[in-house]
Amino acid sequence: MSSTLVVHHLRVSQSETIVWLCEELGVAYDLKCYDREQTLLAPDVYKALSPLKTAPVIEDVDTYQPNPEHIKLAESQACVEWISRKYGQGRLINKPWDAHWKEWLFWWHFTHGSLQPALQMKLLTAALPKDHPGAKVADSRIEHYLQLIDERLGKSQYLVGDDFTAADLIMVFPLTTMRAFIPMDLSAYSNILRYLKEIGERPAYQRTFEKAETKLKPMLNANPPSLFSM
Amino acid sequence: MSSTLVVHHLRVSQSETIVWLCEELGVAYDLKCYDREQTLLAPDVYKALSPLKTAPVIEDVDTYQPNPEHIKLAESQACVEWISRKYGQGRLINKPWDAHWKEWLFWWHFTHGSLQPALQMKLLTAALPKDHPGAKVADSRIEHYLQLIDERLGKSQYLVGDDFTAADLIMVFPLTTMRAFIPMDLSAYSNILRYLKEIGERPAYQRTFEKAETKLKPMLNANPPSLFSM
Numbered sequence: 001m002s003s004t005l006v007v008h009h010l011r012v013s014q015s016e017t018i019v020w021l022c023e024e025l026g027v028a029y030d031l032k033c034y035d036r037e038q039t040l041l042a043p044d045v046y047k048a049l050s051p052l053k054t055a056p057v058i059e060d061v062d063t064y065q066p067n068p069e070h071i072k073l074a075e076s077q078a079c080v081e082w083i084s085r086k087y088g089q090g091r092l093i094n095k096p097w098d099a100h101w102k103e104w105l106f107w108w109h110f111t112h113g114s115l116q117p118a119l120q121m122k123l124l125t126a127a128l129p130k131d132h133p134g135a136k137v138a139d140s141r142i143e144h145y146l147q148l149i150d151e152r153l154g155k156s157q158y159l160v161g162d163d164f165t166a167a168d169l170i171m172v173f174p175l176t177t178m179r180a181f182i183p184m185d186l187s188a189y190s191n192i193l194r195y196l197k198e199i200g201e202r203p204a205y206q207r208t209f210e211k212a213e214t215k216l217k218p219m220l221n222a223n224p225p226s227l228f229s230m
Numbered sequence: 231m232s233s234t235l236v237v238h239h240l241r242v243s244q245s246e247t248i249v250w251l252c253e254e255l256g257v258a259y260d261l262k263c264y265d266r267e268q269t270l271l272a273p274d275v276y277k278a279l280s281p282l283k284t285a286p287v288i289e290d291v292d293t294y295q296p297n298p299e300h301i302k303l304a305e306s307q308a309c310v311e312w313i314s315r316k317y318g319q320g321r322l323i324n325k326p327w328d329a330h331w332k333e334w335l336f337w338w339h340f341t342h343g344s345l346q347p348a349l350q351m352k353l354l355t356a357a358l359p360k361d362h363p364g365a366k367v368a369d370s371r372i373e374h375y376l377q378l379i380d381e382r383l384g385k386s387q388y389l390v391g392d393d394f395t396a397a398d399l400i401m402v403f404p405l406t407t408m409r410a411f412i413p414m415d416l417s418a419y420s421n422i423l424r425y426l427k428e429i430g431e432r433p434a435y436q437r438t439f440e441k442a443e444t445k446l447k448p449m450l451n452a453n454p455p456s457l458f459s460m
Contacts, residue, residue: 051378052340052344052378053374054344062332064326064327064331064332065329071332073332073335073336074336075335075336075339075340075343075344076339076343077335077339077343078332078335078336078338078339078340078343081335082332082335085326086326096294096315096316097294099295101294102292102294102301102303102308102312105303105305105307105308105311105312106303106304106305106308108308109305109306109307109308109342110282110305110308112339112342112343112347113305113306113307113308113342113346114282114284114305116347117342117346117347117350118350120347120348120350120351121350121351121353121354123351123364124351124354124355124358124364124367124368125354128354128358134353134354137354138354144283148281148282
């Protein structure tokens with residue numbers, strides 16, 4: 001079976017989000033998996049897939065054009081929007097007239113606008129003394145953001161009311177698998193832990209790991225095993 | 231004159247993007263400006279505006295709800311989408327059936343998904359030795375991203391074809407005013423410099439600085455003055 005849509009999954013990376021999206025939407029796709037090098041970096045064959053050199057990358061045929069064109073696309077949120085709008089009737093993406101639209105806008109953009117930059121700063125602070133001002137900035141931002149997420153999840157089942165949306169899809173990677181690189185203790189955040197437990201019960205999330213991450217267990221607990229140190 | 235929409239602008243910050251958006255769209259708004267503390271941080275009165283404690287913040291009345299509600303919203307891209315859809319008929323935001331939609335998706339999400347996290351890492355690396363692996367990672371990412379932007383702007387006037395879009399709005403701050411904190415030499419990127427020159431000629435961009443940044447000159451040259459060191 002061959003589909004037009006190809007998802008290139010770099011193992012232990014953000015591209016798990018795209019596999020998961022396809023499973024949630026029930027979209028047909030071809031999955032190509034790549035292991036990291038011993039250096040933990042993506043192999044050259046993965047880097048060659050897109051100018052960005054990072055995961056995710058999808059391939060597809062752009063039938064929006066008068067002359068359909070074979071394309072490659074990177075950036076998680078861009079891939080999510082492409083697949084949802086082209087194959088999923090825009091499902092999981094809120095519209096201006098939907099309830100909770102302002103919450104949708106905030107949480108859909110918060111993960112990459114605020115949370116992930118702080119986590120990426122944290123990666124660097126491993127090289128700094130614990131009391132270095134830069135290390136403190138990253139730690140206090142992350143703590144603040146986790147509190148916000150936890151408060152929100154104390155008020156509704158998902159980030160945007162009680163319906164699972166693409167804002168959840170984008171949020172779960174930094175709270176889970178990204179901890180393979182950046183240890184993060186979630187014990188103080190009971191609502192986040194409740195949320196991750198329920199995410200782990202979603203059949204589409206389970207199928208994502210069965211198909212794309214056979215050696216990796218979903219990191220849904222307060223303290224998952226630390227796989228890598230950077 | 232009083233509008234429902236209020237833009238809270240922290241001077242020398244990302245909220246210039248939201249002022250600029252309102253000027254581009256010709257939307258009526260009330261502008262409230264705040265100076266940074268001597269520490270360069272936002273004053274407490276600004277931090278109190280939103281749980282995120284960062285710029286931008288907008289206030290508005292959410293008329294999408296059956297019972298209109300006074301709201302505050304943070305995150306740049308969220309504010310851009312809110313204002314464009316509510317007051318600008320969705321102008322500057324591409325739709326799936328528009329030409330260049332795949333480019334739109336990529337560039338709209340690239341700034342916060344890739345470029346700004348690398349710049350925020352760069353802020354921290356000021357504390358590390360020049361040859362530290364972390365410092366090298368941030369530098370090589372930024373150089374790579376600037377090359378991508380420059381290549382793109384060698385092919386079209388704006389990031390998404392020859393029409394100015396919200397992807398440009400979001401891109402300009404990290405290439406310009408963010409350099410008040412993070413020095414970045416753009417001499418090697420002639421297409422970016424051509425682009426910034428044209429951005430500087432846009433009446434809406436000029437009005438943004440006249441209204442919101444009377445003491446700051448737009449940082450459109452290869453090497454703007456370095457205002458702050460963090």
